[in-house]
Amino acid sequence: MATSNDSYSLPVQPVTSYPLSILDLFFPGLNGISAAVRQLQAGSSDSYAGILCICGMLVFLGKYFYKHVREVVMTYFTSTIHVSDSNEARDMLVTWISTRPFAHKVGSSLARVGSGRGEFEDDDSEGDMKKSLHYSPWNGSFSFWYKNRLLTFRRMQKDSSRSFFPKEEISVSCIGRSPKILRELFSECRMEYLKLIQNKTSIFEHGDCGWEKTDTIDIRPLDTVIIDEKKKTELLKDIKDFLDPQTRAWYSQRGIPYRKGYLLYGPPGTGKSSLSLSIAGSCGLDIYTLNLSTLNDNSLRRLFTKLPEQCVILIEDIDAVHATHSRQHEPVKADQHEIGSFTGKNSRGGVSLSSLLNVLDGVGSQEGRVLIMSTNHVEHLDGALIRSGRVDMQIELGLTNRDINTRLFRHIFMHDNPSPGGKLTDEAVLRKLAGEFANKVPEQEFSPADIQLFLRKYRQSPHMAVENVEEWVMKTKDGKRQIKSPDSGQLYCGVVPPPDKPERRFTLPAASSSSPTYDFLTLSQPATKSVAHPELKIAEAHYPGDTVVQRRRFLE
Numbered sequence: 001m002a003t004s005n006d007s008y009s010l011p012v013q014p015v016t017s018y019p020l021s022i023l024d025l026f027f028p029g030l031n032g033i034s035a036a037v038r039q040l041q042a043g044s045s046d047s048y049a050g051i052l053c054i055c056g057m058l059v060f061l062g063k064y065f066y067k068h069v070r071e072v073v074m075t076y077f078t079s080t081i082h083v084s085d086s087n088e089a090r091d092m093l094v095t096w097i098s099t100r101p102f103a104h105k106v107g108s109s110l111a112r113v114g115s116g117r118g119e120f121e122d123d124d125s126e127g128d129m130k131k132s133l134h135y136s137p138w139n140g141s142f143s144f145w146y147k148n149r150l151l152t153f154r155r156m157q158k159d160s161s162r163s164f165f166p167k168e169e170i171s172v173s174c175i176g177r178s179p180k181i182l183r184e185l186f187s188e189c190r191m192e193y194l195k196l197i198q199n200k201t202s203i204f205e206h207g208d209c210g211w212e213k214t215d216t217i218d219i220r221p222l223d224t225v226i227i228d229e230k231k232k233t234e235l236l237k238d239i240k241d242f243l244d245p246q247t248r249a250w251y252s253q254r255g256i257p258y259r260k261g262y263l264l265y266g267p268p269g270t271g272k273s274s275l276s277l278s279i280a281g282s283c284g285l286d287i288y289t290l291n292l293s294t295l296n297d298n299s300l301r302r303l304f305t306k307l308p309e310q311c312v313i314l315i316e317d318i319d320a321v322h323a324t325h326s327r328q329h330e331p332v333k334a335d336q337h338e339i340g341s342f343t344g345k346n347s348r349g350g351v352s353l354s355s356l357l358n359v360l361d362g363v364g365s366q367e368g369r370v371l372i373m374s375t376n377h378v379e380h381l382d383g384a385l386i387r388s389g390r391v392d393m394q395i396e397l398g399l400t401n402r403d404i405n406t407r408l409f410r411h412i413f414m415h416d417n418p419s420p421g422g423k424l425t426d427e428a429v430l431r432k433l434a435g436e437f438a439n440k441v442p443e444q445e446f447s448p449a450d451i452q453l454f455l456r457k458y459r460q461s462p463h464m465a466v467e468n469v470e471e472w473v474m475k476t477k478d479g480k481r482q483i484k485s486p487d488s489g490q491l492y493c494g495v496v497p498p499p500d501k502p503e504r505r506f507t508l509p510a511a512s513s514s515s516p517t518y519d520f521l522t523l524s525q526p527a528t529k530s531v532a533h534p535e536l537k538i539a540e541a542h543y544p545g546d547t548v549v550q551r552r553r554f555l556e
């Protein structure tokens, strides 16, 4: 009986060998395998079990061998360059890799709809822009030849359990201790990338880990922003002069902080954002947009320290946050100078005015940056925020006058816009029509956005635009006329519905509530002022008694 039992089970024999126990510390599981091998040697198992044991042993040792040899090779015989997820070096490398034929053949790819950060476009979607697919190598590694050297590209998803957005680890390695070939590769990636983003403006927003590029758009030519030419030229000259390398030396020799600040102010739709984008593009600078209401003092400081040497920082609607408001007209309460106190969204405490002033021109403030702040209410801003030194130039962008109306007309009906009756090539006709149009539009009544919206409707026919403008003026003025509120005596403005939509009423929420998306049109609650930007799909209301600006998207 005892004999038959022996043939089916491996009697566990005590393993007394000391050295193997110590080895088990380094190679967990090795003890068990060696015991099995010894039993096999002792002839206590059948031949299949023996083969299995040997295979298991080989796999086990092979795994350790490969891991350690790889570690040794990677440490002592290769060079690697890593790129950070949020840095543009990553975009340079992934763009280069993604556009090489070998990248199209890798087994694991990341697919994205829309132009991503360096993905190559699917051949099948060529010509069809709608939801075009883009691919790039993902979660794996592959080798490729570059200048007769074998390089390895690795792109892996990091453990993203603690982050909402998956992060990546990207590197390129080569055999040999010199990273020269890798630097040559990066240099080529950079050159190609610069060519690709030529005539483009990159837009960065802040996320969990600092700045992230969210978009790359074509540079908006300055002549498409129609404002007072003198102001535009003066602004452009001032920024170009500031960016001149000699200016930097001049500033440093005199101990003047090398920074610039501008304030653009005026009613909505007068071109503040458009001018900022266009100026940045014309000067070859990227735009970093700052949303103060999502930040606290620490995150604001961190973001400013991570800004590149030369860039535009854009803070739009700076008056929409309480901390920037003038302290002269109101008693100062503990929380009153905290951004975010209105929305209550910033549970971490918001940004204080002192911190904001500090990052703008304190000791640790970034040199070389161009700050552009925009506001609809310059009168609300704290004097400290816009004092000389912090803001070097204030530019008012106002409602249209005769000159602007004429130029807006000419801009829309430029020669390359064919009219239905043939090409509008006669400059004299265009000049005459523009003059007639401007005569019919009252000055200081409409924003350039209003005028542009009207002209776009008739973009095929300048004649029709001139014919219909008076009616539009009357209707629009009617809609904008001020109405006495029966309840509070506050004045507020009605809002004009888009021409193709029936008027609908909605109730503005109380200033403190966070209301969902809703249709806009006629106010049923008094507000000091309300404005709709049909083009931007936004309605905004300024409440009496406070300076909160409510902006809400309205439905299509």
Ligand SMILES: Nc1ncnc2c1ncn2[C@@H]1O[C@H](COP(=O)(O)OP(=O)(O)OP(=O)(O)O)[C@@H](O)[C@H]1O
Pocket: 224, 225, 226, 227, 266, 267, 268, 269, 270, 271, 272, 273, 274, 275, 316, 375, 376, 448, 449, 450, 452, 533, 535
């Ligand atoms: N001066 C202008 N020249 C050309 N287009 C303009 C001008 N002003 C406004 N527009 C057009 O109107 C739209 C809104 O403009 P923009 O966002 O620049 O205005 P804004 O002053 O920044 O408004 P807001 O104060 O609401 O942010 C854009 O499509 C822009 O092209």
